[in-house]
Amino acid sequence: MLKHPETKYRPMPPVGLKDRTWPDQVISKPPIWMSTDLRDGNQALFEPMDAQRKMRMFKTLCAIGIKQIEVAFPSASQTDFDFVRELIEGDHIPDDVTIEVLTQAREDLIRRTFESLRGARQAIVHVYNATAPNFRRIVFNVDEAGCTQIAVNAARLIKQLAAERPETRWTFQYSPEVFSGTELPFAASVCNAVTAVWQPTPENKIIFNLPATVEMSTPNVYADQIEWMHRHLDQRDSILLSVHPHNDRGCAVAAAELAVMAGADRVEGCLFGNGERTGNVDLVTLALNLYTQGIHPGLDFSNINAVARTVEDCNQLPIHPRHPYVGDLVFTAFSGSHQDAIKKGFAAQKATAIWEVPYLPVDPADLGRTYDSVIRVNSQSGKGGIAYLLESTYGLVMPRRLQVEFSGVVQRHTDATGAEVTAQELWAMFNAEYVQTDEPLRYVAHHLNEHGHEQGIRLELEVDDRRVSLRGEGNGPIDAAVHALHLPLVVHSYEERALGLGANARAVAMVEVAMEGMPVSTFGVGIDPNIVTASIRAILSGANRLLQHADQAEREQLLKGLQAKLKAVA
Numbered sequence: 069m070l071k072h073p074e075t076k077y078r079p080m081p082p083v084g085l086k087d088r089t090w091p092d093q094v095i096s097k098p099p100i101w102m103s104t105d106l107r108d109g110n111q112a113l114f115e116p117m118d119a120q121r122k123m124r125m126f127k128t129l130c131a132i133g134i135k136q137i138e139v140a141f142p143s144a145s146q147t148d149f150d151f152v153r154e155l156i157e158g159d160h161i162p163d164d165v166t167i168e169v170l171t172q173a174r175e176d177l178i179r180r181t182f183e184s185l186r187g188a189r190q191a192i193v194h195v196y197n198a199t200a201p202n203f204r205r206i207v208f209n210v211d212e213a214g215c216t217q218i219a220v221n222a223a224r225l226i227k228q229l230a231a232e233r234p235e236t237r238w239t240f241q242y243s244p245e246v247f248s249g250t251e252l253p254f255a256a257s258v259c260n261a262v263t264a265v266w267q268p269t270p271e272n273k274i275i276f277n278l279p280a281t282v283e284m285s286t287p288n289v290y291a292d293q294i295e296w297m298h299r300h301l302d303q304r305d306s307i308l309l310s311v312h313p314h315n316d317r318g319c320a321v322a323a324a325e326l327a328v329m330a331g332a333d334r335v336e337g338c339l340f341g342n343g344e345r346t347g348n349v350d351l352v353t354l355a356l357n358l359y360t361q362g363i364h365p366g367l368d369f370s371n372i373n374a375v376a377r378t379v380e381d382c383n384q385l386p387i388h389p390r391h392p393y394v395g396d397l398v399f400t401a402f403s404g405s406h407q408d409a410i411k412k413g414f415a416a417q418k419a420t421a422i423w424e425v426p427y428l429p430v431d432p433a434d435l436g437r438t439y440d441s442v443i444r445v446n447s448q449s450g451k452g453g454i455a456y457l458l459e460s461t462y463g464l465v466m467p468r469r470l471q472v473e474f475s476g477v478v479q480r481h482t483d484a485t486g487a488e489v490t491a492q493e494l495w496a497m498f499n500a501e502y503v504q505t506d507e508p509l510r511y512v513a514h515h516l517n518e519h520g521h522e523q524g525i526r527l528e529l530e531v532d533d534r535r536v537s538l539r540g541e542g543n544g545p546i547d548a549a550v551h552a553l554h555l556p557l558v559v560h561s562y563e564e565r566a567l568g569l570g571a572n573a574r575a576v577a578m579v580e581v582a583m584e585g586m587p588v589s590t591f592g593v594g595i596d597p598n599i600v601t602a603s604i605r606a607i608l609s610g611a612n613r614l615l616q617h618a619d620q621a622e623r624e625q626l627l628k629g630l631q632a633k634l635k636a637v638a
């Protein structure tokens with residue numbers, strides 16, 4: 069990097085449009101979308117698409133609902149020429165779709181381009197020449213008049229060749245290439261010269277496409293450039309004003325949106341932002357940005373993953389996992405406070421039609437994406453995400469204090485491994501930590517009996533590998549089981565819930581227990597088809613976990629009553 073970049077690079081001058089109106093505009097309808105995936109996108113690939121991939125892309129674009137599709141640069145290669153012929157001769161073009169083709173402003177190329185379009189019902193012929201001063205000087209070695217003449221000559225030839233083929237409904241399009249770096253009065257004067265040749269009417273409009281061939285400025289400057297042209301083009305009511313932003317500064321989406329606010333009627337771009345260098349503007353992001361404002365973009369991304377896989381296959385380029393709306397990770401929250409807010413948001417969402425889930429600008433389901441991947445757990449996660457995964461995957465609804473306790477268990481694991489844990493791994497950890505805790509007390513069976521007003525229980529356990537039978541009484545089965553254990557056990561809370569539905573339903577009981585004389589409480593969990601068995605298992609789980617956390621002296625003290633009982637029954 070240079071210490072003094074000002075010695076090598078010049079800042080883009082502002083347009084100085086003092087009475088600009090675009091900042092106050094609100095986009096209330098979608099622009100006309102034009103896909104250039106098969107042209108600008110295709111020319112930017114390691115390997116341009118073959119005929120099959122081109123056809124797959126074309127059909128996908130049609131299925132999404134794009135009505136103008138730049139299908140080729142027919143004079144550039146036989147593949148491109150043949151593809152246009154196949155579309156026309158194979159009758160692959162839906163009636164409401166217009167194909168477009170690009171050509172340089174050169175006679176031989178324009179003639180070849182028209183040849184490729186023979187027999188088309190309707191077509192847009194798109195011609196360009198670069199108008200920026202460095203192109204005039206370095207590439208073409210022409211002055212302004214010479215540059216204008218290239219455009220005018222091409223416009224004349226196109227008009228003439230179209231008139232010779234009246235069976236096709238023609239639309240003409242002209243791009244002053246590198247508009248973003250062209251002096252505005254000159255850009256307008258070239259366009260107006262082309263208008264004078266093509267003589268459009270409001271019923272038979274022409275298209276002027278103003279490309280940010282290289283994105284050179286902040287998007288507000290591009291918006292000023294577009295508004296300036298919008299005001300200075302002759303016969304504006306006979307012109308569709310189109311933009312073609314590239315993404316060199318990473319602002320193409322913003323530039324396109326501001327350009328539409330500034331008067332553009334049409335946007336050219338590619339799906340997921342493919343295209344030369346940093347890409348063309350991403351049509352999917354633009355469309356879904358509109359959608360999240362409550363404006364239907366007229367494009368269908370209700371199965372966005374399928375579109376993404378097709379585009380990746382056609383382009384042989386991967387889509388970034390953080391790409392807006394479509395990336396694998398864009399509906400995923402790892403961090404705890406996000407997970408907590410999303411979990412609460414989903415619950416609150418059931419009561420309202422307007423989408424309000426925090427952190428999610430769009431309902432993933434609208435794009436055919438599932439909630440499964442919304443919340444993922446790693447060391448940045450909190451109890452909300454863990455609880456969400458166990459609830460959404462296994463139907464386990466944990467009391468808040470159990471969520472807090474279990475998230476400590478998960479946190480120790482994720483801190484140690486540094487890895488993400490799946491819902492299946494969480495469930496296994498939960499079972500190992502709570503449900504399968506049977507040391508030193510292992511449940512074998514129980515038998516209930518009535519003792520007057522009291523509930524009696526005979527509890528069959530294995531204690532340190534010894535089978536024992538303990539009796540207790542209480543005001544219910546849980547109380548009776550606690551008494552049977554002869555442990556100084558206090559039950560702080562008890563919750564039971566169903567896991568699953570119908571014949572496969574099981575009960576889950578969750579108790580918070582403490583030992584008298586010990587400062588800590590902990591949870592025990594039991595799962596069983598029978599609710600009483602689940603509850604007794606939960607008590608044993610809680611007792612075992614307390615005993616495991618006690619030191620040797622505490623453990624002996626706590627087990628004193630039970631040991632005495634065991635001696636007595638031996």
Ligand SMILES: CC(=O)SCCNC(=O)CCNC(=O)[C@H](O)C(C)(C)COP(=O)(O)OP(=O)(O)OC[C@H]1O[C@@H](n2cnc3c(N)ncnc32)[C@H](O)[C@@H]1OP(=O)(O)O
Nearest residue numbers: 108111141143144172173174196197198207208218245281
């Ligand atoms: C910004 C964009 O994406 S524009 C689209 C760019 N896409 C492509 O270029 C892909 C397709 N193009 C090609 O395959 C080739 O350029 C072809 C087949 C069309 C033409 O190839 P060639 O005849 O070999 O010419 P080449 O591409 O090298 O062009 C150079 C000549 O065309 C002239 N030229 C370039 N663009 C234009 C234009 N838009 N209008 C008029 N003349 C032009 C140049 O000044 C140069 O002229 P010179 O030879 O007299 O100096």
Ligand SMILES: CC(C)C(=O)C(=O)O
Nearest residue numbers: 196243245246279281
């Ligand atoms: C031909 C034009 C529209 C182009 O692709 C560009 O300028 O980026």
